[in-house]
Amino acid sequence: xxxxLKRPVYTFQEFILLSLATIxxxxxxxxxxxxxxxxxxxxxxxxxxxxxxTGFFSGAVMALQMARALQTYxxxxxxxxxxxxxxxxxxxxxxxALMVAGRNSSGMASELGSMKVxxxxxxxxxxxxxxxxxxxxxRVLATAIxxxxxxxxxxxxxxxxxxxxxxxxxxxxxxAQYWDTAWRAIEYNDIAQGLIKPFCxxxxxxxxxxxxxxxTTGGTQGVGRSTTQxxxxxxxxxxxxxxxxxxxxxxx
Amino acid sequence: MGSPASDTxxxxxDVCLSFGGECVLDGITFSVAxxxxxxxxxxxxxxxxxxxxxxxxxxxxxxxxxxxxxxxVTGYSDPQWNDIRAxxxxxxxxxxxxxxxxxxxxxxxxLLNQKREPLxxxxxxxxVQESLDFVELGHTLDKLPSxxxxxxxxxxxxxxAIVTQPELLLYDSPTAGxxxxxxxxxxxxxVKGRDVHHATTVMVTHRHQDGEILERYRYDPALGxxxxxxxxxxxxxxxVLREGRIVFLGTPAEFDACKDPYVAKFASR
Numbered sequence: 001x002x003x004x005l006k007r008p009v010y011t012f013q014e015f016i017l018l019s020l021a022t023i024x025x026x027x028x029x030x031x032x033x034x035x036x037x038x039x040x041x042x043x044x045x046x047x048x049x050x051x052x053x054t055g056f057f058s059g060a061v062m063a064l065q066m067a068r069a070l071q072t073y074x075x076x077x078x079x080x081x082x083x084x085x086x087x088x089x090x091x092x093x094x095x096x097a098l099m100v101a102g103r104n105s106s107g108m109a110s111e112l113g114s115m116k117v118x119x120x121x122x123x124x125x126x127x128x129x130x131x132x133x134x135x136x137x138x139r140v141l142a143t144a145i146x147x148x149x150x151x152x153x154x155x156x157x158x159x160x161x162x163x164x165x166x167x168x169x170x171x172x173x174x175x176a177q178y179w180d181t182a183w184r185a186i187e188y189n190d191i192a193q194g195l196i197k198p199f200c201x202x203x204x205x206x207x208x209x210x211x212x213x214x215x216t217t218g219g220t221q222g223v224g225r226s227t228t229q230x231x232x233x234x235x236x237x238x239x240x241x242x243x244x245x246x247x248x249x250x251x252x
Numbered sequence: 253m254g255s256p257a258s259d260t261x262x263x264x265x266d267v268c269l270s271f272g273g274e275c276v277l278d279g280i281t282f283s284v285a286x287x288x289x290x291x292x293x294x295x296x297x298x299x300x301x302x303x304x305x306x307x308x309x310x311x312x313x314x315x316x317x318x319x320x321x322x323x324x325v326t327g328y329s330d331p332q333w334n335d336i337r338a339x340x341x342x343x344x345x346x347x348x349x350x351x352x353x354x355x356x357x358x359x360x361x362x363l364l365n366q367k368r369e370p371l372x373x374x375x376x377x378x379x380v381q382e383s384l385d386f387v388e389l390g391h392t393l394d395k396l397p398s399x400x401x402x403x404x405x406x407x408x409x410x411x412x413a414i415v416t417q418p419e420l421l422l423y424d425s426p427t428a429g430x431x432x433x434x435x436x437x438x439x440x441x442x443v444k445g446r447d448v449h450h451a452t453t454v455m456v457t458h459r460h461q462d463g464e465i466l467e468r469y470r471y472d473p474a475l476g477x478x479x480x481x482x483x484x485x486x487x488x489x490x491x492v493l494r495e496g497r498i499v500f501l502g503t504p505a506e507f508d509a510c511k512d513p514y515v516a517k518f519a520s521r
Contacts, residue, residue: 118346122344123349125309126308126342127337127365128334128337128338128367130330
């Protein structure tokens with residue numbers, strides 16, 4: 001029994017140690033701002049197409065599926081409200097984080113994993129550079145900055161997607177009413193929740209990607225294994241965290 | 253055993269290393285004096301590379317003490333290790349070059365990132381060029397490591413190891429996987445690097461020919477090539493590891509005379 005628990009407990013302990021070293025690293029020099037900007041470009045600009053498409057179509061699907069239910073109750077004017085609340089609170093942050101986890105946590109794990117198995121991380125340490133400062137910190141900072149911005153974009157495009165379906169395709173409600181109900185439905189609590197979530201997801205999914213990369217062993221096969229583990233673990237944590245944060249906010 | 257002698261560059265004192273309860277190095281005790289060359293041999297997974305990693309502080313011993321340049325570095329933190337690492341040059345088995353950086357950036361990396369007096373851009377470029385000329389790759393500045401052959405990558409690795417003119421040079425299987433001609437070229441550069449900069453050298457290798465070259469040749473700056481070393485002038489010693497233990501440590505003459513069948517396999521000439 002203890003042997004079964006040993007591996008996950010060890011993994012969790014190492015993950016916590018890497019997280020603490022990264023938090024300490026944020027306040028330590030050198031800053032490696034150049035690397036952070038490069039990562040922001042890779043994660044932020046690089047994820048724009050996939051995040052835009054996901055945001056747009058999730059809003060469109062939401063309006064499409066809600067149309068029938070709202071018609072039953074004669075409440076088609078409320079479609080904007082439903083799309084807005086769902087996108088801002090839940091679907092925008094979660095779907096964006098899942099897209100970035102699939103694209104970037106895997107990228108971080110494979111990049112750092114390749115460096116690990118080709119002794120580049122050892123070489124970096126031997127040449128006087130702390131890999132946590134040089135490799136992990138820029139990725140975590142960059143993700144923490146760009147994921148909330150990508151989420152805002154996904155939220156907006158989701159509302160546009162909902163408008164296209166509700167007002168242009170199905171003509172459930174006039175456009176002005178759609179935007180008015182959507183605007184009125186969003187409260188400060190929703191905006192706070194919709195921005196804190198991606199920030200927390202960003203920290204976790206970037207740390208998970210870096211952790212599995214830095215722990216890679218076993219050559220190219222090991223890199224593949226780390227990449228898969230990073231995506232799976234990061235995605236599961238996104239879903240768990242959204243519940244925890246959502247629960248905290250419903251009590252506020 | 254207390255502190256090592258003043259001219260000792262690297263010393264291990266009863267060092268043990270375990271991973272998950274399994275002992276991979278046990279009772280390792282040796283020292284390397286300034287200007288000396290130590291050739292470490294042994295079968296695969298006998299712990300040779302681990303000795304180099306312990307010497308660089310990349311892993312910490314489970315027990316025992318490690319001395320570098322007269323300091324007990326066993327309990328050093330990473331920032332303290334960085335001061336020590338600035339005095340060591342290392343060539344990893346696969347070269348350990350950063351594949352996203354050009355050859356020039358790779359060789360300049362220790363000059364720009366290790367703790368030392370900051371150097372001007374011109375001075376960095378001059379030293380990088382000098383170091384790459386030393387390994388006869390002065391024309392590859394703008395190339396990426398992926399554009400180079402295995403032997404060339406090793407030579408760039410040597411250029412990066414010697415660019416700071418370190419007091420101690422560590423080589424991890426520098427000729428592994430190379431053809432005999434390229435392997436001899438690499439060994440000639442290692443002897444040149446040792447003799448030109450008077451560096452203490454520790455080399456891990458599978459090939460007995462590599463040890464022979466270090467033991468029997470020296471670099472003649474006047475002729476610009478290797479020449480046979482004078483008999484008795486060698487400062488080379490051999491160490492043989494077996495399953496994490498030292499089974500031989502001694503001079504070339506003792507190495508040749510050793511009757512142990514395991515050691516004899518590495519000494520076969």
